[in-house]
Amino acid sequence: MPLTVDSTPSGATPPSSSAAQGSNALGKDQFLKLLMAQLANQDPTAPADSQAFVAQLAQFASVESLNTMSGQLNTLVVAQASANQLSTAGLVGKDVAYQSNGVQLISGQTTTINATLAGAASSVTAVVKDSSGRTVRTLRQGATPAGPVSIPWDGRDDNGNPLAAGAYTVSLVAADASGKAVTASTSGTGRVTGVSFEDGVPELLVNGGKVKLADVTEIRQPTP
Numbered sequence: 001m002p003l004t005v006d007s008t009p010s011g012a013t014p015p016s017s018s019a020a021q022g023s024n025a026l027g028k029d030q031f032l033k034l035l036m037a038q039l040a041n042q043d044p045t046a047p048a049d050s051q052a053f054v055a056q057l058a059q060f061a062s063v064e065s066l067n068t069m070s071g072q073l074n075t076l077v078v079a080q081a082s083a084n085q086l087s088t089a090g091l092v093g094k095d096v097a098y099q100s101n102g103v104q105l106i107s108g109q110t111t112t113i114n115a116t117l118a119g120a121a122s123s124v125t126a127v128v129k130d131s132s133g134r135t136v137r138t139l140r141q142g143a144t145p146a147g148p149v150s151i152p153w154d155g156r157d158d159n160g161n162p163l164a165a166g167a168y169t170v171s172l173v174a175a176d177a178s179g180k181a182v183t184a185s186t187s188g189t190g191r192v193t194g195v196s197f198e199d200g201v202p203e204l205l206v207n208g209g210k211v212k213l214a215d216v217t218e219i220r221q222p223t224p
Contacts, residue, residue: 092193098204104166105153105164115186124172137156144174190206
């Protein structure tokens with residue numbers, strides 16, 4: 001019968017077979033510890049190359065500078081965001097025009113559908129839909145020159161019944177005398193009553209809805 005010899009000393013814990021844990025990241029603290037260990041353990045009769053030490057110190061200084069620059073950039077971003085918020089708040093009380101295919105209907109009041117035609121049109125049709133996508137009103141207008149156009153809407157459906165207050169969408173179809181389509185873009189106007197920072201991006205509160213700054217095409221002083 002073969003003799004089995006246990007090489008593990010009595011009372012000793014056998015080595016673990018689990019994988020060693022560590023990190024691939026080399027931060028400034030780890031870099032400095034590694035440099036000090038290298039200095040402490042070098043052979044006095046054969047010191048390490050001084051040029052190598054200079055290169056390592058230069059790398060350490062570069063890492064430290066990058067960390068400092070990163071912190072300064074973060075501070076600059078925060079300051080810029082605060083400045084943008086303050087400047088946006090200055091728009092409260094101003095009248096703005098903005099790109100939008102929506103129109104806000106207030107109970108008992110008429111409203112206006114604003115648009116811009118890229119060319120002269122012989123016919124312009126505005127189709128108004130409710131929140132469910134159902135067509136509630138079709139407004140037709142005759143020959144209209146290029147440029148801004150305003151289409152009044154009395155807030156009623158095609159049967160003359162008053163519609164509930166709320167948000168509606170508008171699609172515009174325009175054609176010239178030969179039947180060729182004319183590009184038409186709808187827009188909205190209103191007074192800024194506040195600013196929302198809910199989504200991390202400043203948005204203007206206009207006509208009960210939110211308007212992105214990128215959609216604003218004109219800012220005017222309020223008319224007395």
